[in-house]
Amino acid sequence: MRELPVKFDSRDPAVVADPYRVYAGLRAAGRLARGAAGQWVVSHHQDVSRLLKDRRLGHEYPPEYHEFSTGAGPANEFLKRIVLDQDAPAHTFLREIMQRSFSPGLMRRLEDYVATQVDRLMTEAQERAGAGGVLDVVADLAFPLPVTVVCELIGIPDVDRAAVRPHAVELAKAFALYVPPEERAAAHEAVTWLRDYVSxxxxxxxxxxxxxxxxxxLAARAARPGFDRETLVDNVVFLFFAGFETTTNLISTAFSALLQHPRQLALLRDRPELAVPAVEEFLRYDAPIQATARYVREAVEIDGRTVRAGRILVLLLGSANHDPARFTDPEQLDITRAPNPHVSFGGxxxxxxxxxxAQVEGRAVLRWLAHAPATPTAAGAVERRPSVTFRAYRSIPVRLEPAARPRVASSP
Known part of the structure; x- marks a missing residue:
């Protein structure tokens, strides 16, 4: 009899503290690990990238899965309606409509607006901090920038944005692989508040x-009677969340990583054109979203084992991005890395x-850093927001100090 695979416990504090050490152990143990009840976990880049595109896997889960994950409450119906957890044909229809507001062409036209917002936020933060003072990257930039931009896209008025933000943060709990019982009420309350507001x-x-x-x-709904109001409202709520969560974590990760790798920061400041590949490297190095799940609709075979229909496959994006079989020196931050086939945006x-x-906003922040007259230095301990699904921060205190721009070699 074959030995059972090792088990991955997403609630283990070691995963939150240092997921990459845990991932390395999973990859070394084999291509498939056991997860929670009914779950199997995949950690290798080759498998994750392939399974993200496998049509035998879906994103539409049975009701009992949401009940197990989040407990009874409004978040369950919300998760069943949003485009993220729909399969064709409903997913195809919803995505086509929503993609118009997040298309690459529109994002390119937003670049000047986003750059202006970055400059405004950082100028205001420095004025509040005063000469030699401390600012918080999360509170002063990483959170307000993407919230401002996505509110502009969706149509949320300026005067309401401060009220909406805390509920959007609580909504993140609903997207965990498993929501601890003590956090479920907050997730359900966030859904209710945001639904009422969007309605x-x-x-x-x-x-x-x-x-x-x-x-x-609304125009699309008028042409498609089957597109009900509840689905419209829930998908606006989801897009608001999706429009800031990944980017907030990306900007936070970039600052945190650069504070720990001053030579990489010096390289960026010496070569501002590296802002483009640097965004991809930060997405790989500490993926904003660490895992995604798929519902097995038809049996799939992985490493000689058959994962039956009705099971859940957890695809560890963060682990795939650190797989030495695909990336040279994966634990090394290298903003010149190319190619960079990370899977941080799924597939x-x-x-x-x-x-x-996220890429437009990430590039704008890095370009600001590259050209800023001051260099960020750590001004205290960073504080993470505990989560297995998201690599998120509560606080990153920095001090911006005028400094000469050293020329550095192109090596990391």
Whole structure:
């Protein structure tokens, strides 16, 4: 009898503290690990990248899965309606509509606006901190920048953004592989509050259309009677969340990594054109979203084992991005890395809707860093937001100090 694979426990504190050490152990033990009840876990790049595109796997889960993961409450219906957890044909229809508000062409046209927002936020943060003072990358930039941009795209008024933010943060809990019982109430309450808020916006846009995502969705609904109001509202809530969570974590990761790798920061400041590959490297090095799951619709074979229909496959994106079989020196941060076939945005028909937006905002921040007259230095301990699914931060204190720009070799 074959030996059973090792087990991956997503709730193990060691995973939150240092997931990459755990991932290395999983990869060394084999291509398939056991997860929670009914789950199998995949950690190698070759398998993860292939399975992300495998049509035998779906993103539409049976009701009992959501019940197990999040407990009874409004978050369950929300998760069943959003584009992320739909398969064709519903997914195809919803994605086609939403992609119009997150298309690469539109994102390119947003670049000047995003750059202006980065400059504004950092100028205001430095003015508040004063000469030699400390600012918080998360509170002053990584969170408000993507929230401002996605609110602009969706049509959320300036005056409401501060009220919306805390509920959007709580919504992140609903997307965990497993939501601890003590966090479930907050996730359900966040869904309820955001639904009520978006529903009022939808009513307003129905009377006064504008050039935003909500108005686009209302126009699509008028042409598609089967597109019900509840689905529209829940998908606006989801897109608001998707439009900032990944980018907030990407910007936070970039700052944190550069503070720990001053030579890489010096290289970026010496060669600002590296902002483009640097974004991809930060996405790989500490993926904003560490794992995604797929529902097995038809049996698949992995390393000689058959994973039966009805099971859940957990694809460890963060582990795949550190697989030495695919990346040279994967534990090394290298902003010149090319090619960089990371899987941080998933793949296949469920490739991240907000990918282009995250890249535009990430590049804008790195270009600001490359040209800024001050160099960021650590001003205290960073604080992570504990999560297995997201690599998120609560606080990254920095001090911006005027400094000469050293020329450095191109090696990391």
């Amino acid at each position: 009022a916006l939808v009513d307003e846009r129905a009377m006064r259309p504008a050039d935003d995502l909500i108005s686009n969705l 296949g028909v469920h490739h991240c809707l907000g990918a282009a937006l």
